[in-house]
Amino acid sequence: MSLNVIQLVQSVLTDDIVRQLGARLGLPAETAQKALTATGPALVAGLMHKGATLEGARSLFTTILSPEVDGHIAEQLPHLLASTSGLNQLETVGRQLLERGLNRPTDQISDEVARQTGAPAHAAHAITGIVGATLFGVLKRHLLDGRGNVGQLPALLSQQLPIITPYLNDHLLGALGVGGLSAFAGSILSQLKAVSAHIDQPTPAGKPVPEMLAPIHVPADAVVREERRSHAWLWWLLAAVAAVLAFLFLRGSHGGLGGEAISATSGAQTAVAAQPASAARVASGTSATATATAASSDAAASTVEASAPSAPAAALEPTKDSQLAFTVNAAGKPTLTATVGNEAEKTQLIDELTKRLGVANVVQNVTVDPQVKPADWLAHLDGLLPLMALPGAEVKVDGTRVELSGSAADTKLGWLGKLKSLFGASYQIGTFDVAHAVADATENFRSAVKGLFAPDSTCVAADIVKVLNLQVINFSSASARVPASAVEDLNQSARGLNACAHNGKTVRLEVAGYSDNVGGAQANLQLSKKRAEAVRAYLVNAGVPADSLIAQGYGDANPVTSNDTAGGRFTNRRIEFVAQQ
Incomplete structure (x- = not known):
């Protein structure tokens, strides 16, 4: 199976889609295209880095085939971009998939894309999520159509290096935690090749024994003598050695094992978990059928069934509401x-x-x-x-x-x-009633904020923001003036922050402003920033150290719920306190 991921992503993100996306994000089409062009190759590099280990490749494969990934993204994308709620949903799902797939937050890469392309931060964050959802979608479609297995994923990713290299630089890769471009390009192919060669793959019946004879070096005369009595003990011995080699390989002991030996034994790792890797115990009569079944089951699990991916062995009880x-x-x-x-x-x-x-x-x-x-x-x-x-x-x-x-x-x-x-x-x-929502939030905040004034308060930033984010600062429409309903809560917030500062435990926070999706994106961005600055100014005037607070506006980016209802828009119009490192 050959694949040009960038070409597939570009075939989905057509010129019309780019113009539509730019209009939704308040960007010129040229700027949106620049951000898309920078984001796609960088994310592919991140996936290559993740797939360069056995565990990483398996985890990435599972994420790609998860139900959250839309294998029909090419057909769905125009409809999703037709509404703000669809766009927000697409961005959120894409960012969540990337964080699972890359094992790291996406903010650093989107911030770097914004810096290099001139796109606003909120737009770059949205584009990162959208490209991520598209990237996972086309990969899923390709794997399902070709009935690809987990062992083929690293090989597919390795094909992307010459395609993405012209678009990469040290800063983009640094934001992914990958390192410099020269180090990445010089080592990633060999790593992916090794994983593809050694990962569990189906093995034809009867193959493991001949492939294992050469590395084991069993004396010929010993085999002959044993044949006069029974061949059974040799088969058990070979099965045990295969299990031991698989166990050592998974523990990271690569020294002295040829590629062929590792490939032949990798299917036995399930048997290692089921029984001690001891030749004496295996020879004493442990069931060979169990070993063969475990190996074949493990190999079969890596093959994609076109109808649906395999479910996890131990599914967790559902916890979220529909x-x-x-x-x-x-x-x-x-x-x-x-x-x-x-x-x-x-x-x-x-x-x-x-x-x-x-x-x-x-x-x-x-x-x-x-x-x-x-x-x-x-x-x-x-x-x-x-x-x-x-x-x-x-x-x-x-x-x-x-x-x-x-x-x-x-x-x-x-x-x-x-x-x-x-x-x-x-x-x-x-x-939905705004007055009741504000009243409920005020009651919850004033009950929780009392803990910030306790003598044993640790002033841990994460604990502080949990409390501060319970308050609601309900600005009037199009206004950046701190409302009277929020004054007492902000005074309490300042009192808690000042107590920490006086005890030498200054808490450093970002005051982040967000809007709903009503109105133009640029106007919302400016208004959200002015509101964040107004809250920061109020806290500073109340004695909070000025250098401990920064203000930033994000417009309608990162909604916490759907904007489809008045209650949802009320929730998304928010001031959010974020702990700073």
């Missing part, structure tokens, strides 16, 4: 996002929407997360469908909680009572 959110425009066309726990629920939801609303009359983005509990609200979907045609309606379902806003919350229309009757007592159904 979600559904939609907003309806003035023409009565809904934009919907949802997260469900399995493909069957996703298919059921999409089929129902298509049947009742028509494929052209709904913009939907449904993702699957195995850690999500069953979507019980699917049984009540008929009751929600009329709302999906109500202009201005906004609905969010989070587990067993349903929130109405926009025209859906209009008391004259009576949807609150209708849904309470439809869903029953097991669901909490209400309308």
